[in-house]
Amino acid sequence: MASEKLFNEVPVFPNDVPTIPMSTISLASLHLGDIDTSQRLLAACQELGFFLLDLREDKLGEMLMEIIDQLFDVGKEVMNLSDVIKQQYLHDIPRSFLGSFKPRGQAKIETGAPDRFEWFNIGQDGLMGNTPLQPLPPVVCSKISLFTSFLKHGQDIVATISSTLASQLSLPPDTFTSLQPPTKPSGTVIRIIKAFAFTEPADEPRTSMIHHTDFGTITLLANIVGGLQILAPGGSASDEDLWRWVRPQPGCLIVNLGDAMVQWTGGILRSNVHRIRYAPGEQRYVDRYSLALLVRPERDASMRSKIGDELEDTEDNNLSAWEWEVKKAMSLSRKDAVMQSRGGEPLTV
Numbered sequence: 001m002a003s004e005k006l007f008n009e010v011p012v013f014p015n016d017v018p019t020i021p022m023s024t025i026s027l028a029s030l031h032l033g034d035i036d037t038s039q040r041l042l043a044a045c046q047e048l049g050f051f052l053l054d055l056r057e058d059k060l061g062e063m064l065m066e067i068i069d070q071l072f073d074v075g076k077e078v079m080n081l082s083d084v085i086k087q088q089y090l091h092d093i094p095r096s097f098l099g100s101f102k103p104r105g106q107a108k109i110e111t112g113a114p115d116r117f118e119w120f121n122i123g124q125d126g127l128m129g130n131t132p133l134q135p136l137p138p139v140v141c142s143k144i145s146l147f148t149s150f151l152k153h154g155q156d157i158v159a160t161i162s163s164t165l166a167s168q169l170s171l172p173p174d175t176f177t178s179l180q181p182p183t184k185p186s187g188t189v190i191r192i193i194k195a196f197a198f199t200e201p202a203d204e205p206r207t208s209m210i211h212h213t214d215f216g217t218i219t220l221l222a223n224i225v226g227g228l229q230i231l232a233p234g235g236s237a238s239d240e241d242l243w244r245w246v247r248p249q250p251g252c253l254i255v256n257l258g259d260a261m262v263q264w265t266g267g268i269l270r271s272n273v274h275r276i277r278y279a280p281g282e283q284r285y286v287d288r289y290s291l292a293l294l295v296r297p298e299r300d301a302s303m304r305s306k307i308g309d310e311l312e313d314t315e316d317n318n319l320s321a322w323e324w325e326v327k328k329a330m331s332l333s334r335k336d337a338v339m340q341s342r343g344g345e346p347l348t349v
Ligand SMILES: O=C(O)CCC(=O)C(=O)O
Pocket: 191, 193, 214, 221, 223, 227, 228, 274, 275, 276, 290, 291, 292
């Protein structure tokens, strides 16, 4: 996450809203192979599917924090480009995943009202040279090495988390890392999100990005302004009393697991439902920027579970990551999939 400096530039996160308690995992301790930290990591990934990763006092972590601070500045510039420029780089799903911008209001929130955010996605494949670089606005081209550094450092951290989890689950340490190498084509993206400040008196505090689980393996998220909410495990998304705020912490990334980790672990690891709400308290009056690395399996990775039902011939067990993602996206667009948290089943191996 961003350093303390960027937190001092925005209104403080209020103390009178219900927040979710989250484990803080030290990256330095993970790098040292500390047993207690590794066990706490597994517990957090089973129980909530979210944790804070403390980057401080770790060489890689400190470098990443520096890059994130710089990317927040670039991110503001990118998200405040004129609509005329953004129109030239619109994402064009399903015809192509190569575009960059999603305009405000294109998706809906739970009430059917338009969303309140824009995003900009830049694919790992172009940055790593797996495919040609997607068309990008000049301000992004001039900072391409910063995006690539964020990607590479972020992927190193994802590899550390993945191998620690595999070892804790008594699997070979490379079980998950071998299925998501950055050098192979995948849907992995860096994402900048702008959720708009509350401006119109007629507007009401509401959802900016609808509740969802992430498709992929692991998401690294840098937040400064609040607004991210997590559904209490086991709860129903329509029960407003069960939503808890995440309090962003200087020096810490918010990390969450996606559905692919649930599938590979036969439901032991958890991917939890989350959403972006208006930022709480005085924070609602500022535009909220966030930065994420959303890691997906390589396109051809097998989605066969590594634990439990690996021998079963279930449909998902026989799919490649690409086929599995298309199936999920189609079921979401048909609205026959209920958006719910997955995983968190007891470990019996
Ligand atoms: O910006 C955030 O805090 C969350 C974004 C998110 O959940 C996503 O892009 O999947």
